[in-house]
Amino acid sequence: MHAWAWLDPDAALAQARRLDRGPLLGLLHGLPVGVKDLMDTEDMPTAYGSPLYAGYRPQRDAATVALARAQGAVFPGKTVTTEFAVFHPGPTTNPHNPAHTPGGSSSGSAAAVADRMVPLAFATQTGGSIIRPAAYCGIVGYKPSFNTLPRQGVKALSDHLDTIGSLARTVRDAALLAAAASGFHDLVLEDPQPLVPRVGLCRTWEWDHCEAAQQQALLGAGERLARAGWPVMPLDLPEAFASLAAAQYTVMLRQQYQSLSVERLGHWEALSPNLQDILAQGEAITDAAHWQAIARIAHCKALFRDVMRTVDVLLVPSVTGEAPKGLASTGSPLLNRIWTALHGPALTLPFGRGPQGLPTAVTVAGLEGSDRTFLQAAQAIEAQLGEPYND
Numbered sequence: 001m002h003a004w005a006w007l008d009p010d011a012a013l014a015q016a017r018r019l020d021r022g023p024l025l026g027l028l029h030g031l032p033v034g035v036k037d038l039m040d041t042e043d044m045p046t047a048y049g050s051p052l053y054a055g056y057r058p059q060r061d062a063a064t065v066a067l068a069r070a071q072g073a074v075f076p077g078k079t080v081t082t083e084f085a086v087f088h089p090g091p092t093t094n095p096h097n098p099a100h101t102p103g104g105s106s107s108g109s110a111a112a113v114a115d116r117m118v119p120l121a122f123a124t125q126t127g128g129s130i131i132r133p134a135a136y137c138g139i140v141g142y143k144p145s146f147n148t149l150p151r152q153g154v155k156a157l158s159d160h161l162d163t164i165g166s167l168a169r170t171v172r173d174a175a176l177l178a179a180a181a182s183g184f185h186d187l188v189l190e191d192p193q194p195l196v197p198r199v200g201l202c203r204t205w206e207w208d209h210c211e212a213a214q215q216q217a218l219l220g221a222g223e224r225l226a227r228a229g230w231p232v233m234p235l236d237l238p239e240a241f242a243s244l245a246a247a248q249y250t251v252m253l254r255q256q257y258q259s260l261s262v263e264r265l266g267h268w269e270a271l272s273p274n275l276q277d278i279l280a281q282g283e284a285i286t287d288a289a290h291w292q293a294i295a296r297i298a299h300c301k302a303l304f305r306d307v308m309r310t311v312d313v314l315l316v317p318s319v320t321g322e323a324p325k326g327l328a329s330t331g332s333p334l335l336n337r338i339w340t341a342l343h344g345p346a347l348t349l350p351f352g353r354g355p356q357g358l359p360t361a362v363t364v365a366g367l368e369g370s371d372r373t374f375l376q377a378a379q380a381i382e383a384q385l386g387e388p389y390n391d
Helices: 009-021 063-070 107-114 131-137 171-182 212-227 239-259 261-266 273-284 287-310 334-341 371-385
Strands: 004-007 033-036 077-079 120-125 140-143 163-168 199-201 232-234 313-317 346-353 359-365
Touching: 004 107, 033 077, 033 107, 063 120, 063 171, 077 107, 107 120, 107 131, 107 163, 120 131, 120 171, 131 140, 131 334, 131 346, 131 359, 140 171, 163 171, 171 346, 171 371, 199 212, 199 287, 212 232, 212 313, 212 346, 212 359, 212 371, 239 261, 239 273, 239 287, 239 334, 287 334, 313 334, 313 371, 334 346, 334 359, 346 371, 359 371
Parallel strands: 033 120, 199 232, 199 313
Antiparallel strands: 004 077, 120 163, 140 163, 140 346, 313 359, 346 359
16 A cells, blocks of 8 residues: 555554553553654654655654644554645555555555554645545545644644544544544544434535536435435535635645745755646735635635534535546545635545445535534434445
């Protein structure tokens, strides 16, 4: 799979044995957790997916890593990220078919969890880097509300968008890692409750970009919930949302250009052509366009509260379709952009297979700050849709 940028089994075993000899530390005691190579670690190198930082040793852990470590997590190594978590892919392949992308930028984390190398892994999302690889690899990806997990010590791209989340094979496990690595222990889930949340079936303004397999996954999931007697109602987003994905992309491009200033100003030739092109696009965005995009996002966030008055969660498309063939691209994040911009929780659930035999998925989306009840609803939906996709 080429899922690991750095792997030290001996150190992981030594860490596990130390835990065996001591008291129970917390929620993650003895659990192996993959750490995305965008996150600083005091005992492992952190390269941010770039040869510029090969062998770089941070002096301290990222805040999320420190919190997970304090809760007893074992870290086998660092998982592959795309270059600075932008679009230039690493070597990781899809566990279901190595000829296909695992998605990005959290490619190594998604592949490692899907292939059962670890039960849990960290991921980050600025556009679609949690939801997309989780969907392509047939696992659960949880993007919490903005700033639920602290961002200190994680390579920054966009102060308005960067979000840290978790990858796992069940909603309960994804919630467990998020709870431990945030300090919000009320996110821990027990056995599924007999909930029947109100579900809005939302095709979104990006529906026409979805392949038939993704469309069928969403409609099929809605039909299954409705047959079980759940209140499932079609729900359309206001017209202002038609330009929300473009606004998110504008903000992301401009803020990536700012955040990666050290690398572009001092080491331009060491950057991939893909990243050079992305940074050039960011440079071309005017101040006015950037602030107009920020205003559009704020407007849609306000509208979204009205949208959600009649439902508890939305069920939406996860990605445009199955994982694309080839490793030169990590696939399109188009279907994920608006949920990153709205700052609310989003969680992808594997559901079905496409014509190439690869996983398809649906995403549950909710209001910012609703994570506790949101996760309960997502867990109930997971139970109703059936077991996760597995080979």
